[in-house]
Amino acid sequence: MSSLTFVDVDTARAASGPRLVVAGGLPSPWSEAAKGIFHVKGLPVLVLGYPRVDEALRAWTGAMNVPVLLTDDEPPRTGWAEILAFAERRGGSVSLIPTEPEARIRHHGLAHELCGEGGFGWCARLVMIDGGLTSGGSRSFSVPIAQYLAGKYSYEPEQVPAALARMREILALFDGVLARSRAAGHRYLLGAELTALDIYLATFLTHALPLADADCPQLLPRVRPGFAYLVEQIGADIPPPLIAHRKYVFETHLPWPIVLRAENPSTA
Template sequence: MAEGEAVRYVPIKEARAMRGLRIAFTSGVPGAWGVAIKMILDLKGIDYIPVAQIPGAPNEELKAWTGQSSAPVLMLNDDRPRTQWSEMLVLAEQLQPEPRMIPVDEDERMALFGFCHEICGDDGLGWNVRLMLLSGEHGSGEEDDGTLLMRSRYSSPVDNNYSRNRVRQIVGAMVKRLESQAAKGSRYFMGDGLTAADIYWTAFSNLFAAMSSDLCTMPDYVRGFGKLLEVYMGEPTPQILLNHRDYIARTHFRLPITL
């Protein structure tokens, strides 16, 4: 696929009959988890067949195939569906070890998975931001069918104060790590080169402040997430994180990011 070219989705019925790697992306929306695995696969040169998951819709065909209706989800031949960020990352590394996204050293590997979990996993950065944005505490108060579906899918017993504290903790830790790395002469979260940690933050950063249109295409409502999140958080995103995001995107990503 050429730079900036829109993803050409294959109908799910056709994709199910194919071999190889099939992956569902949320169509037209640079969802954080989807952008991350797309960039990992593209950087590794791994071929895949994209299928569309429609935001805010039941996605019954996808559910019949993969047992669930969210995206991203990876299907390799007749193997089990992979829906979690960590199993998608591991599969990509197994299919094409280079360029490495996971350090070889075991201590560094453990550190990377812990770092990425804080961004991608349950009770992590993305989950808590999503809970706040879906809560309806701020905004127009309008609740369309898609919003109600998303709210029911991603419900949680925690409140927005809890989510705010978690986001502040994780953001603070990322800032501290970048400052420490800069003091060592590195522009990356870990070591001296790109890892999955840099890719995941770059993908998730659109929730905090949308990338410029030359870096990533997205609907206007997605561009509004960052301003809304500032209201929830009561503070802007640290500039060091956004500078890091822009550097990683411009240096390593195929631009503009389009789904």
């Protein structure tokens, strides 16, 4: 039984308390991580899988992209660190941030490598945009989707080799972090306990690894080629221990299959 309740837009708008507006058509890593944090903590939250970022979403949430965490009286939270901080303050069944200051700094620095501007997810998006634009939409995202994202996330074709190199650098970084923790006899990236960093790693690897229909039945067919393209570009560079760790984190802590929104996929 998950603490996430998937609702439609009218229910989310009428409700009070924490509401998480997330990507409703694809398992976007930032959205999936935010959902995973609430789930692992057992913190009740209404989840709205929003179909696309549009004017209505902007007018309602004040945000330019998803996820957005809305609460009754506080400004909308859109950044991974703010969403994590809110969930941590709320408590729940476990803490997902190390308490010791040096460990906390390391946790957030590493999380930024995955979730931050210029990090793994950001670079992955540039690679998928590039695949669509350079192939005329025959690979990766369609041209309209690629153009939309290119304008919004400052795509320049010449950045792509550096983006791929950065992704490989981040994978090597996490491979080393996991190897050191495992050598010290620990299960997770930063020691004996699950932290949000394990959740970020698991969700940010999702679209760089093959994703079967059954793993995420609501994934919109039109975005699937983008993920397949990313797998071609970077999948073989993902160290097997990170793939195994992702599998363990999903199997042990996160909901599976990945649910994106309330409605049945056939009616979406």
